[in-house]
Amino acid sequence: MSFYSPFLPLTRDKINGYKMLDDIRDVVKQNFKMLILTNPGERIMIPGFGVGIYRFLFENYGPELNNRVSSEIRSQVRKFLPYLQIRNIQFGPTPQSSGAAEIDANSLNIVIEYTIEPLNFSDSVKINVNQQF
Secondary structure, X not given: OOOOEEOOOOOEEOOOEEOEEOOHHHHHHHHHHHHHHOOOOOOOOOOOOOOOHHHXXXXXXXXXXXXXXXXXXXXXXXXXXXXXXXXXXXXXXOOOOOOOOOOOOOEEEEEEEEEEHHHOEEEEXXXXXXXXX
């Protein structure tokens, strides 16, 4: 069996030493998450890589923030993952809240729907960014 990438975070596996990803769709999803979670300047040799979603956590929530985050995600995908097509970026309440009107001031919940163009495969990534002290 061939593998494309190790599963992150690294997890021990009795068969291969580390858990591995053997489906290209899983590798693309993992790479997309890494792009969103990585801060610009954090990746060695590629200083412009990353959305740095945690940078937006304590910004004033509203349409302006949603537009800035959406724009940054789309820009980074065009540059580093050009085989992805972003179909929709939705901001919403945290899983603990009861409705769309109730937004936790210390978290940012995002659902990003995308298509892997060469595979004609659609999927989504759900990210809940919250303060972690």
